Amino acid sequence: MAFMKEKIKILIIEDEESIAEFIKMGLEAEGFMVYTHFEGNSAASIAKEINPHIIILDIMLPGMNGYKVCSEIKKLIKTSIIMLTARDDIDDRVLGLELGADDYMGKPFSFKELLARINTRLRNCFPELANIISVGLFLIDDGAHEISFQGKVLSLSPTEYNLLRYLLVNDGLVLSKQTIIEKVWGPEFNGEENIVEVYIRYLRDKIGDKDHNVIRTIRGVGYKVVVG
Known part of the structure; x- marks a missing residue:
């Protein structure tokens, strides 16, 4: 059993381009359709346009911060948001989850763990995509x-x-x-x-x-x- 990855869209909203490209390359190698965006003010409108299944969202963004972006996106589309942050304060995690984030990862992180969390979010939020067998x-x-x-x-x-x-x-x-x-x-x-x-x-x-x-x-x- 496998996801039809070429039809699964993932949006990375991260201002550190080296991190965004690292994640993008890894996810594209897995077969996903991947998009990147680097600031907060237009992030919600970009998300609405792309309508991704998964959003990987950094908290510390120029312009609108990740918390506000998360809240805005959740009002617009059905998606699963994994928040990234270098901050490890439990209050930050709680705030992100209260604003609609579905998962939370601290930096630095392993790509393997991120991929596992993405697959978990897909199974939980888009179970219809798991009914695809690729042969x-x-x-x-x-x-x-x-x-x-x-x-x-x-x-x-x-x-x-x-x-x-x-x-x-x-x-x-x-x-x-x-x-x-x-x-x-x-x-x-x-x-x-x-x-x-x-x-x-x-x-x-x-x-x-x-x-x-x-x-x-x-x-x-x-x-x-x-x-x-």
């Missing part, structure tokens, strides 16, 4: 009951969806026709095994797999998906 160029959205390939949503019947999903989550494993029938059609299915061949053909047509490079036939055994 190569395929994205399985169980919430919407959709599968995308190369960025386009495939038009699939319920059976096609269930079959393709089963093949994808078992990427690289050889699956017999009988196993596929039991998992996709159910153990009570009394039809012919060649129903699998028919639906495999449907799927190959829909993803343009003319050479059977994605959904491969293992003669005498069954099928396997190779997306890596």
Whole structure:
């Protein structure tokens, strides 16, 4: 299970550009869409324009401070705010949380911990994003009951969806026709095994797999998906 990170937007509001760039590079390497802003006065309007899922917000900003920025942003959009500060006073933390911050990290901090906190905020505030399974160029959205390939949503019947999903989550494993029938059609299915061949053909047509490079036939055994 994975977040669809290329659709998750993170805004860093931090006046120390070296820190902002450090965080940005790390998060982009993780696959997130990342934006930076360096002062407080226009931070709320920038946040409204970008509408990020996560905001990493420094308290000590030029112009409007992070506390006021946090309060303003929370009035405008649904987002999760992680506040950063070099100050370690418990009263500062309480104030930030009272103004709408969702989490708090003191400087210096480890990127690994920041990433863990971001993932926690995503799971808690945007659980629908955790219903995405990423397999190569395929994205399985169980919430919407959709599968995308190369960025386009495939038009699939319920059976096609269930079959393709089963093949994808078992990427690289050889699956017999009988196993596929039991998992996709159910153990009570009394039809012919060649129903699998028919639906495999449907799927190959829909993803343009003319050479059977994605959904491969293992003669005498069954099928396997190779997306890596």
